[in-house]
Amino acid sequence: xxxxxxxxxxxxxxxxxMLTFLIQSGTGFGRLFITTDFGRSLSSIFGGYEIALxxxxxxxxxxxxxxxxxxxxxxxxxxxRNLLNSILGPDSLVLGPQDAKHLLQRIKWTxxxxxxxxxxxxxxxxxxxxxxxxxxxxLLAVTGIMLRxxxxxxxxxxxxxxxxxxxxxxxxxxxxxxxxxxxxxxxGHFRPHSFPMNEAMFSGTVHLEEALEEKPAWVDRLKKEGxxxxxxxxxxxxxxxxxxxxxxxxxxxxxxxxxxxxxxYGRYIQLH
Amino acid sequence: MLSEVTNMLSSWLGRIRLxxxxxxxxxxxxxxxxxxxxxxxxxxxxxxxxxVSTGYYExxxxxxxxxxxxxxxxxxxxxxxxxxxxxxxxRTYLTDTHLGIRGYKRHHDCTDCHPQQGRDxxxxxxxITCDQCHGREPISGVNHYWSPLSPIRxxxxxxxxxxxxxxxxxxxxxxxxxxxxxxxxxxTFPFLFFAFWMxxxxxxxxxxxxxxHTALWGIRELLIMKKDRAENESKQQD
Numbered sequence: 001x002x003x004x005x006x007x008x009x010x011x012x013x014x015x016x017x018m019l020t021f022l023i024q025s026g027t028g029f030g031r032l033f034i035t036t037d038f039g040r041s042l043s044s045i046f047g048g049y050e051i052a053l054x055x056x057x058x059x060x061x062x063x064x065x066x067x068x069x070x071x072x073x074x075x076x077x078x079x080x081r082n083l084l085n086s087i088l089g090p091d092s093l094v095l096g097p098q099d100a101k102h103l104l105q106r107i108k109w110t111x112x113x114x115x116x117x118x119x120x121x122x123x124x125x126x127x128x129x130x131x132x133x134x135x136x137x138x139l140l141a142v143t144g145i146m147l148r149x150x151x152x153x154x155x156x157x158x159x160x161x162x163x164x165x166x167x168x169x170x171x172x173x174x175x176x177x178x179x180x181x182x183x184x185x186x187x188g189h190f191r192p193h194s195f196p197m198n199e200a201m202f203s204g205t206v207h208l209e210e211a212l213e214e215k216p217a218w219v220d221r222l223k224k225e226g227x228x229x230x231x232x233x234x235x236x237x238x239x240x241x242x243x244x245x246x247x248x249x250x251x252x253x254x255x256x257x258x259x260x261x262x263x264x265y266g267r268y269i270q271l272h
Numbered sequence: 273m274l275s276e277v278t279n280m281l282s283s284w285l286g287r288i289r290l291x292x293x294x295x296x297x298x299x300x301x302x303x304x305x306x307x308x309x310x311x312x313x314x315x316x317x318x319x320x321x322x323x324v325s326t327g328y329y330e331x332x333x334x335x336x337x338x339x340x341x342x343x344x345x346x347x348x349x350x351x352x353x354x355x356x357x358x359x360x361x362x363r364t365y366l367t368d369t370h371l372g373i374r375g376y377k378r379h380h381d382c383t384d385c386h387p388q389q390g391r392d393x394x395x396x397x398x399x400i401t402c403d404q405c406h407g408r409e410p411i412s413g414v415n416h417y418w419s420p421l422s423p424i425r426x427x428x429x430x431x432x433x434x435x436x437x438x439x440x441x442x443x444x445x446x447x448x449x450x451x452x453x454x455x456x457x458x459x460t461f462p463f464l465f466f467a468f469w470m471x472x473x474x475x476x477x478x479x480x481x482x483x484x485h486t487a488l489w490g491i492r493e494l495l496i497m498k499k500d501r502a503e504n505e506s507k508q509q510d
Contacts, residue, residue, distance in 0.1 A: 035396060103485075125482075150445075151437050159444030164467050167452060171471035175478065184481045191486075192493040206280035 002205040003219070004233045008070055013070055014201050017133070020063045025177050027056040029258050032170060036268050038261040057148055064141050067133075090120045090221060095131065099124035120217040129184060138175045143169035174262075174269070181259035185252060202244035203236040289488050323425040365417075368410035378409045389448045398434075405447075 006014070026042060030052050033039030046052040079086040085096055101117070103124050108114035122130075146153045149160055149174040188198045191216075200206045211219050222228040236244075363369050370376045382402040383390035394400045403411075405421065412419040420429035427443035435442065450457040452468035 107485065107488070110485070112492075125485075146327070151435070151442060154439055154442040154444070157353045157441070159442050160446055160461070160463070162445045163449050163461070164463055167464060167467055168471065171468070171475070175471070177473040178475075179478060179482070183486050186486050186490065191490050193496050 001208040002203075002233045002235055003208050003211050003222075003254065004204060004209070004227070004231045005200045005206045006204045008204070009073065011201060011204055013066075013073075016066050018251060020059055020066065021176075022251055023059045024056060024063065025173075025258055026254070027052040027059070028173050029177070029262060031056070031145065031264055032173075033268060034260075036265045038265050042258070042261075057144075060141065060144050063137065067137050067141075075222075089121075093122055093127050093130050095124070095127050099127060119215050121215060123215070125187060132176075132179065137139040139172050140169060140176075145170070152167040170269075177258065177262070181255045185255060189248075189252060197245060197248055199236070199241070199244070202248060203240070205236070208232075219270055238261070323428065364413035364415040366413045367416060369413040369416075372409065376410055388451070394447050400434075404433075 027046050030039050030046060031049060034043060034049055041054045043049050046055050059178060075088075086092065088096060102119060105114050105117040106124075109116050146157075146165040147169060153162060153165075176181035188194060188201075189196070193210075208219070219228065222231055363371075386402075389395075389402075395402075406414075407420065412421075414421040414423075414426075416422060420426070421442070423440075427438045427440050431438035431443050446461065446464075449464070450460050452461075452464045454465075457465040457468075
């Protein structure tokens with residue numbers, strides 16, 4: 001039996017972010033490591049050093065538009081009649097004191113010192129993953145625009161701010177890519193419980209047993225509110241499963257290729 | 273009789289027209305006078321695009337008589353100094369900045385003595401050579417009054433060769449950026465130093481929390497799976 005976890009809009013936003021992030025990583029790291037064989041081969045996938053920059057700029061612009069659309073979507077999702085519950089309730093992604101308690105309890109659980117915390121719909125690591133984008137994307141967007149239009153930037157700001165913009169852009173890109181390719185990939189797909197793939201974000205559903213094990217407070221709440229039966233869902237079609245397995249593993253493989261080579265050629269990174 | 277009078281009148285009219293024309297030309301040249309003065313005094317037309325006024329306006333047209341650092345006529349207060357400029361070194365004011373350096377040979381590779389300056393984006397990625405910006409021997413110091421790299425004209429004489437439309441502010445970009453991690457950068461380019469260490473703190477803080485958290489989580493799940501498998505096997509045997 002399966003239960004709905006992500007609706008269509010949420011899955012589309014994730015797919016959009018996934019594709020744009022991978023393209024930006026590929027073009028960006030191709031240019032960052034251009035003095036190495038890895039950088040040259042990665043850039044050649046996108047057409048070379050110069051074409052990679054053009055793609056990087058335009059996909060970055062599309063990312064900014066998507067981010068704006070998502071913020072509008074978020075604001076529209078807020079239930080004004082029930083404002084406090086909408087922003088701070090159990091279905092909200094806003095971090096709260098409960099998340100800090102869950103983090104500590106979970107650390108103790110991993111060391112065998114406590115029981116597993118009863119997590120609700122969104123766990124603290126999922127909330128962190130979500131809000132990290134709100135830190136990284138605007139920083140990358142602003143510094144990216146400064147670097148793309150240096151003459152206009154220096155009309156408003158001193159020229160040395162371009163040095164800082166370059167440093168921040170590269171540093172944030174390395175941080176974001178490292179976090180996604182190490183932490184997010186592991187939590188999502190490589191940990192023993194999810195291996196070979198966590199299908200939730202592609203199919204939109206999870207097994208009820210899995211939800212009971214990982215998010216028991218959420219399932220209990222659905223039962224109490226009488227929303228569990230309407231939340232039940234059919235398993236995804238076989239062809240769809242095959243499609244997103246191939247798609248997902250291609251994305252994973254690309255990310256790991258960048259991560260491993262990034263570590264191997266790390267000494268060639270020049271943050272200046 | 274009448275025709276003679278007419279001819280005389282037309283010739284006089286011609287002379288009068290000529291005189292009026294000359295007078296008009298003289299008046300127009302008189303009107304240009306203020307424009308000449310305007311051009312000489314204008315900061316926008318003559319200097320703003322290519323060089324920035326030092327403030328010593330009437331002396332600007334004249335080559336400095338005595339131009340030695342620390343000397344009585346040394347130019348002070350050139351307003352434009354980019355952020356990463358190191359504390360003033362007197363050699364940067366010389367016509368030949370390598371004058372008197374023991375063991376200095378012309379036609380050496382610049383990076384033999386300036387290795388760090390060969391590792392920036394302009395050199396590594398754009399393939400620009402040192403002499404393309406600094407000129408050929410004798411290489412003048414970057415603060416020499418007439419050097420193309422003098423801060424008052426660097427943007428037009430050097431930067432704009434590749435970056436069309438470069439302004440004075442644009443030229444404040446540090447081409448030879450110091451290594452942001454080094455303590456000396458705190459003196460030369462503090463914003464860069466603090467931006468770097470802020471990002472290192474953010475990245476370090478994130479991974480210090482999430483790497484052990486994720487690793488321990490994976491190990492714990494492996495142990496649980498092993499335990500569950502062992503229990504299932506014992507149940508099947510029973």
